[in-house]
Amino acid sequence: MKHTLSVLVENKPAVLMRIASLFARRGFNIDSLAVGPTERHDVSRITIRVDCETSPLEQIEKQMHKLVNVLRVAELVPGESIERELVLMKVSAPPAKRAELMALGEVFGARVVDLGPDSIVFELTGPPEDVDSFEELVRPHGLQELVRTGRIGLGRAHRPNRNRPKQHVLA
Amino acid sequence: MRMNGADAILRSLEAEGVDVAFGLPGGAILPLYDALARGTTVRHVLARHEQGAGHMAEGYARASGRPGVAFATSGPGATNLVTPIADAWMDSTPLVCITGQVRSHLIGSDAFQECDITGITIPIVKHSWLVQDVEELPHVIKSAFHVARTGRCGPVLVDVPRDIQEAEFDFSYPETVSLPGWKPPRRGHERQILAAAQAIAAAERPILYVGGGVLNADASEQLRALAERGRLPVVTTLMAKGAFPERHELHAGWPGMHGPKWSNWALNKADLIVAVGSRFDDRVTGKVSAFAPGAAVVHLDIDAAEISKIRRADIPVVGPLQPVLAELTRLVGESLRPGRTEPWLRQIADWREQFPLRYRRDGDMLKPQLVLETLQELTAARDDVVWTTGVGQHQMWAMQYLLCQRPRSFITSGGLGTMGYGVPAAIGAKAARPDATVVCVDGDGCFQMTQQELATAVLEDLPIVVVVVNNGYLGMVRQWQDMFFEERFSQIRLTHAVPDYAALARAYGAEGFTVENENDLEGALAEALACGRTAVVDARVDPREHCFPMIPAGAAALDLVEFDEAATLSVDEVTA
Numbered sequence: 001m002k003h004t005l006s007v008l009v010e011n012k013p014a015v016l017m018r019i020a021s022l023f024a025r026r027g028f029n030i031d032s033l034a035v036g037p038t039e040r041h042d043v044s045r046i047t048i049r050v051d052c053e054t055s056p057l058e059q060i061e062k063q064m065h066k067l068v069n070v071l072r073v074a075e076l077v078p079g080e081s082i083e084r085e086l087v088l089m090k091v092s093a094p095p096a097k098r099a100e101l102m103a104l105g106e107v108f109g110a111r112v113v114d115l116g117p118d119s120i121v122f123e124l125t126g127p128p129e130d131v132d133s134f135e136e137l138v139r140p141h142g143l144q145e146l147v148r149t150g151r152i153g154l155g156r157a158h159r160p161n162r163n164r165p166k167q168h169v170l171a
Numbered sequence: 172m173r174m175n176g177a178d179a180i181l182r183s184l185e186a187e188g189v190d191v192a193f194g195l196p197g198g199a200i201l202p203l204y205d206a207l208a209r210g211t212t213v214r215h216v217l218a219r220h221e222q223g224a225g226h227m228a229e230g231y232a233r234a235s236g237r238p239g240v241a242f243a244t245s246g247p248g249a250t251n252l253v254t255p256i257a258d259a260w261m262d263s264t265p266l267v268c269i270t271g272q273v274r275s276h277l278i279g280s281d282a283f284q285e286c287d288i289t290g291i292t293i294p295i296v297k298h299s300w301l302v303q304d305v306e307e308l309p310h311v312i313k314s315a316f317h318v319a320r321t322g323r324c325g326p327v328l329v330d331v332p333r334d335i336q337e338a339e340f341d342f343s344y345p346e347t348v349s350l351p352g353w354k355p356p357r358r359g360h361e362r363q364i365l366a367a368a369q370a371i372a373a374a375e376r377p378i379l380y381v382g383g384g385v386l387n388a389d390a391s392e393q394l395r396a397l398a399e400r401g402r403l404p405v406v407t408t409l410m411a412k413g414a415f416p417e418r419h420e421l422h423a424g425w426p427g428m429h430g431p432k433w434s435n436w437a438l439n440k441a442d443l444i445v446a447v448g449s450r451f452d453d454r455v456t457g458k459v460s461a462f463a464p465g466a467a468v469v470h471l472d473i474d475a476a477e478i479s480k481i482r483r484a485d486i487p488v489v490g491p492l493q494p495v496l497a498e499l500t501r502l503v504g505e506s507l508r509p510g511r512t513e514p515w516l517r518q519i520a521d522w523r524e525q526f527p528l529r530y531r532r533d534g535d536m537l538k539p540q541l542v543l544e545t546l547q548e549l550t551a552a553r554d555d556v557v558w559t560t561g562v563g564q565h566q567m568w569a570m571q572y573l574l575c576q577r578p579r580s581f582i583t584s585g586g587l588g589t590m591g592y593g594v595p596a597a598i599g600a601k602a603a604r605p606d607a608t609v610v611c612v613d614g615d616g617c618f619q620m621t622q623q624e625l626a627t628a629v630l631e632d633l634p635i636v637v638v639v640v641n642n643g644y645l646g647m648v649r650q651w652q653d654m655f656f657e658e659r660f661s662q663i664r665l666t667h668a669v670p671d672y673a674a675l676a677r678a679y680g681a682e683g684f685t686v687e688n689e690n691d692l693e694g695a696l697a698e699a700l701a702c703g704r705t706a707v708v709d710a711r712v713d714p715r716e717h718c719f720p721m722i723p724a725g726a727a728a729l730d731l732v733e734f735d736e737a738a739t740l741s742v743d744e745v746t747a
């Protein structure tokens with residue numbers, strides 16, 4: 001099952017490696033990983049998308065809590081959080097196909113950020129599922145290159161505390 | 172005060188109350204050793220191998236309760252510490268490793284003796300620091316000690332590039348550390364403790380399943396109070412040996428792969444297991460799905476990550492064991508029905524009568540179990556003995572036959588199962604407890620992995636007694652090959668005679684004894700224990716002897732295999 005973890009960490013060397021090592025030692029593959037600054041200059045947020053069972057994931061979360069540089073760990077629960085992803089994709093677009101592709105992009109709210117004689121570069125930001133759909137529709141036209149940022153997320157505005165660490169154990 | 176980084180490390184260690192450090196110098200840590208030569212109150216014990224230094228620091232920590240400190244140089248010096256660090260990680264031993272690193276500007280360039288030791292050790296340390304500015308050094312050292320000994324104890328590593336050791340700055344040691352992400356639990360949840368007390372009061376067949384966490388928490392007194400207040404039987408794991416007095420009427424032995432049948436039955440037939448600083452290790456549970464099928468579980472631990480990791484905890488209590496046990500004792504006292512556990516205690520006592528440890532003395536060859544029994548008899552009246560062991564059959568016999576009455580009197584490598592742990596750990600324990608008689612019960616395979624540290628014991632005036640239970644084989648491997656690989660013995664023969672351990676001991680300036688039969692055993696052991704010098708007793712024992720009982724790997728704990736009077740020993744040659 002896919003899970004998204006949102007981890008607040010001190011902005012210190014090797015912190016990403018310490019977290020990644022908890023997945024790597026179990027042979028779990030990380031689907032996507034996004035790291036960036038937060039409202040505090042000394043704190044970064046790591047958003048991890050991983051495919052694993054719930055029980056080992058809880059164990060990993062508890063072990064993450066024990067890492068000295070980890071401040072908070074929370075799972076982003078679907079429906080109670082906002083998740084977004086940014087994609088850039090370069091698509092083959094000979095002049096005859098260009099209008100069709102641009103119309104397709106419009107449906108998804110994708111922006112054309114670059115245009116060459118034979119290709120278009122689209123930018124799309126949205127829920128990861130929308131990104132998936134757009135990618136699928138564009139692929140038959142000749143997808144030359146693609147880069148996705150990996151998903152990022154926050155707890156919803158009306159549930160501001162939802163993003164707090166889950167209390168696993170009555171402690 | 173103005174000083175360089177190396178002096179600052181020593182001033183920091185002094186401020187932490189460190190009296191002994193173990194290590195071996197080399198290029199990248201030369202400034203620190205120069206600072207040692209300029210003067211410090213920290214005694215440095217020079218090991219012959221960094222692995223030895225690391226295990227010494229572990230032995231020191233386990234005997235004293237204070238973090239052990241090990242120094243090593245960069246590259247191979249640091250990688251030689253990896254085994255002790257992994258060992259300390261598995262057994263929650265507080266260990267502070269300080270390694271030299273190549274100069275900052277060379278890091279990443281494959282410089283001579285460079286290796287990324289902070290990277291290598293990431294999965295086996297609580298935390299590590301690569302010091303990048305000398306100004307941060309005091310805070311890093313303070314943090315290192317704080318992290319090593321708070322929460323669940325364990326190893327930390329501080330990697331200090333040579334130029335940082337040489338850089339001058341104004342030193343002052345911080346009073347406190349700021350580690351916003353490090354928040355070990357301070358107290359157990361009151362409602363959970365109450366629920367635990369009620370479960371204990373309601374149980375017909377409760378048992379305390381005690382692990383090494385009790386020793387790390389210095390909670391033996393509180394444990395004893397709970398056991399006595401609730402009249403609760405206590406099994407202690409290998410790591411907890413000595414946490415509860417083993418001659419106490421409530422001590423129900425040692426659970427696990429080579430624990431006595433009565434102990435395993437007591438744990439597996441309980442209706443309530445109160446795990447105290449223990450972690451349901453596979454060596455204790457056997458097949459997890461068949462482990463203690465009728466028991467509810469109360470789990471007391473400082474580490475939330477242990478809760479429900481292997482066995483689901485019905486009532487978890489996360490917190491420091493001293494106050495948790497004390498509060499639990501108070502609450503259990505309030506709701507107690509007197510006499511309720513007496514039938515259960517009588518049942519365990521019956522099993523104990525029914526299933527004693529057994530082996531057969533047959534006269535021809537010295538039996539390894541007799542070596543341990545004799546050691547136990549010779550030391551039974553003493554309260555100053557600290558045992559260490561290697562890993563294997565001898566270790567399991569030591570667990571079975573040595574009775575430890577006091578905390579921190581049995582020091583062994585449990586989780587990682589590190590052969591070669593015994594001798595250096597004994598030296599470290601002796602440094603921590605100069606008053607104690609430190610005895611390493613070792614195997615011949617283990618001894619040969621770290622025997623060079625005899626030189627350290629002799630020259631540093633840290634006398635230890637090593638009893639080599641010498642069966643001429645990698646005995647535990649032999650046992651498994653015999654029992655589970657159809658007696659196809661593969662690459663296990665070490666021989667009784669090469670090396671000649673007594674002669675080797677004498678070569679190191681230690682006493683050496685060779686024992687080949689029952690008649691010589693007691694005299695040699697007594698002499699070694701009394702000589703006040705480092706001594707090695709080479710007890711040449713019957714290699715055919717298996718360690719029983721045994722829960723075969725993957726089997727249910729209740730299906731353990733016992734010593735069979737009728738079975739003949741395997742037929743391969745016995746080599747002397």
